[in-house]
Amino acid sequence: MQAIDTSIIISTYNSPVWLEKVLYGYNNQTYRRFEIVIADDGSKPETGQLIERLRKEVFFPIEHVWHEDNGFQKSQILNKAIIACNTSYIIMSDGDCIPRKDFVEQHVKYREEGYFLSGGYFMLPRTISERITKEDIYTEKCFDVSWLKQHGLKSSFKNNKLNSGNLKAGILNAITPTNASWNGHNASGWKEDIIAVNGFDERMQYGGQDRELGERLVNYGLKSKQIRYNAVVIHLDHPRGYKNQESIDKNRAIRKATREEQKKWTPYGIVKKEASV
Numbered sequence: 001m002q003a004i005d006t007s008i009i010i011s012t013y014n015s016p017v018w019l020e021k022v023l024y025g026y027n028n029q030t031y032r033r034f035e036i037v038i039a040d041d042g043s044k045p046e047t048g049q050l051i052e053r054l055r056k057e058v059f060f061p062i063e064h065v066w067h068e069d070n071g072f073q074k075s076q077i078l079n080k081a082i083i084a085c086n087t088s089y090i091i092m093s094d095g096d097c098i099p100r101k102d103f104v105e106q107h108v109k110y111r112e113e114g115y116f117l118s119g120g121y122f123m124l125p126r127t128i129s130e131r132i133t134k135e136d137i138y139t140e141k142c143f144d145v146s147w148l149k150q151h152g153l154k155s156s157f158k159n160n161k162l163n164s165g166n167l168k169a170g171i172l173n174a175i176t177p178t179n180a181s182w183n184g185h186n187a188s189g190w191k192e193d194i195i196a197v198n199g200f201d202e203r204m205q206y207g208g209q210d211r212e213l214g215e216r217l218v219n220y221g222l223k224s225k226q227i228r229y230n231a232v233v234i235h236l237d238h239p240r241g242y243k244n245q246e247s248i249d250k251n252r253a254i255r256k257a258t259r260e261e262q263k264k265w266t267p268y269g270i271v272k273k274e275a276s277v
Helices: 016-026 045-055 074-084 103-110 126-131 134-138 145-150 157-163 166-175 191-196 209-220 245-260
Strands: 006-012 034-040 062-066 089-094 097-099 115-118 186-190 223-226 233-235
Touching: 006 016, 006 074, 006 103, 016 034, 016 045, 016 097, 016 134, 034 045, 034 074, 045 062, 062 074, 074 191, 089 097, 089 103, 089 191, 115 209, 145 157, 186 191, 186 209, 191 209, 209 223, 209 245
Parallel strands: 006 034, 006 089, 034 062, 115 223
Antiparallel strands: 089 186, 097 233, 115 186
16 A cells, blocks of 8 residues: 555544545545544544444444533644644535545645645535435445435526536636635635644634635645635534634734734644734
8 A cells, every 4th residue: 555645534423424424525536635623522432433333344443532522612622633633635524525636636636835725615505415315425326416406406507516527627727706715515625724824723613614725825825726626525514503703803903914914823722822923
């Protein structure tokens, strides 16, 4: 087996049924030189039990990084997961996003010094999310627009995300009005760059902490590449009990300061000390 050269951080919290489907998606990848680092924001034992079972089934190594449940502390656990990564390149996604079989291959293909990559997601309704099986993932049925329509998916321009070839994907990436931001569900960059800006700002809870990291990376001098139509994940639907306006407002204020003051480094990240940049 070739040495791994890519780390994939998957965030999760008490969603072992969704996480199992996601890990089957990674077991179906065309590019296989990667490790998975689970950033677990305090899940109950069921998640650990699932990981122990799947370690015997999947081809890739899994590192389970966990801390005690203290509310929504995704930024904290992601910083711990960044430190745990054993390679120079990090892809980040979530435990409710099943990757298409070429997902890792696309991130590796387009990675480049001086850049981070910005992908997107395709949101599925709850009914389809629940019915997807291990077989549907391994056969790629869950990425087939006709199969999804048979099970209730409505027609939409967004369906192009699922079936664009390289040429069409390149055109759609070029014309999309969506900003090539750092998206927690689908983004990647060099570990040394993420460390250089001190990772995620741990003051930030739900709402934009991923975008704020990307804004500091840009202030640091990186450019971003749009690959939302190349690197595809399907997003499984679920309730978001941790979403609240107070957190969103606080995060907006932090992001505003990052942009206006051109901040490259946060003193509330991996290393806790006064900002020097």
